[in-house]
Amino acid sequence: MNSYRKDFPIFEGNNVCYFDNAATSQRPKEVFEAMEKFNNECNANPLRGLYDWSVRATEAYENARHTVATFIGAKRDCEIVFTRNTTESLNLVAYSYGLSKIHEGDEIVISIMEHHSNQLPWRMVAEKTGAKIVWLECTKEGKITEEEYKSKITDRTKIVAITQVSNVLGITNPVRAIADYAHSKGAVVVVDGAQSTPHMPVNVQDMGADFFAFSGHKLMAPMGIGALYGRIELLDEMPPFLTGGEMIESVSRDSVTYAPVPEKFEAGTVNAMGAVGLEAAIKYIQSIGFDEITETEKRLTERLISKLHELPEVTIYGPTDPDDHCGIVAFNIDGCHPHDVASVLDSEHICIRAGHHCAQPLLQYLGVSSTARASLYFYNTEEEVDRFAEAVSHVRGWMGY
């Protein structure tokens, strides 16, 4: 049995099988204990204030920043901007970097498997600036070939938006190779790390990311906290995203000077408690170690996919190798709409997602309007996988076939 489950109060006293981790993860008590400690011992606005609680709140917040920086391999703490989530991080880059640096005739390359959050902000930039969107195609399994990215990334490309792991297909993209090529053409690379960061060690320098975004709530931190990594050379030059308190140095009637990075991008009161929760979640992950996390997930995913393969009515999307799925398994059952599949599985207390997963262009390419999706995390169990597969085998029967 999985010894980590006892750390998650939500699993107690029920037999819910939670297979929607790509949407959000569950949270261990350690995360709330840390947040409670912040609230009960030093809750104040991290203002570099003059009283003890504020000083300690500031320390807690900045320690969290340091933990995040180390976690993802950033060179400096100041290259980490706290945001609400991946979507906000990507919008920050679009509004701040995109709108100031992109001009008419420039090209922005987006992969067709991108989540809407790493697609729409760039389309906004293109619309406002007169730049052109160029789509990076993939195979049905999600593979982006060297030929493809070398043909789509040109001297006119200024931004390449790519996800590290697809939230539908589970495939990990060759980010480093794409980044190297993009850099050789003078483009920057914006990486969506929402699905990768919870499941594997990431190093933003090694992958060549100019910008990297991820959400806390997908790696057991509370909702409402995320981060953006940006190379300091880029962040320094970027105009602010949100303006207001905290991100200024001085304000007069006639002029405003802005604070240095990262404060420049953290307007208003920050989510200090969330940042503390994010740090606790990272420390929880580190206490288990990614070796164990990835090994458990591979084992569970292999089991799940092999059981689904026994059912001829099930179609699985994405790579053929279960190890390339990052715990994400999008599938369909012949003659059964994913919404019905999700509803009948819900009546068995099994939680999966159904729909377009905020990746409509990808689903259009795959030729389906929607799919069901099961997504695992290290705290799922073999019993749950078996129960899930058993239930899936009954779905057509429940639907009257």
Added chain:
Amino acid sequence: MEESMELKQLYREIVNEHNLHPSHKKEIAEPTMVLNGVNPSCGDDITLELVIKGDVIEDAAFVGSGCAISQASADMMCDLIIGQSKEKALELADSFMGMIKGTADREQIEELDESAALADISHMPARVKCAVLGWRTMSEMVQEINKDGTVREHNESRCGACSSNGAAVCKPACKGSECCNK
């Protein structure tokens, strides 16, 4: 009011039959009016065709694809409105919406015949859009027909199936030869 039906029971007793063996899933040769209704967020898609002579809905049929609840609900709706006056059909639509919202009275629910079996959808917010898609599409169509049987000029108006956030958009597609009042 009957007790809450367990979801699998709902599928077993009502939905599956209408989804797998619908009576009204076909094209009509010369429909008076045709309207397409979709739930873009989940891919439910129906194209409803009505034959309206004078005041009466003489025939109703649909083609489409989508979840079992959307297709079954549309089939049951066609059952109910065939032979009814336009006014009655709109009343039934009101009753159905009311039932889903939990505001319909006993009389209204009884009038819905088999469609009343979908009452428990009111406890499944995720499936409401599916169940009402056919009814909303039909409402929009019937309201667009003038008293003299001609059809008001189409525009890209929302069919009303969109709940709060406009998630369903209808594209009018009138095909009938006598109807279009261009």
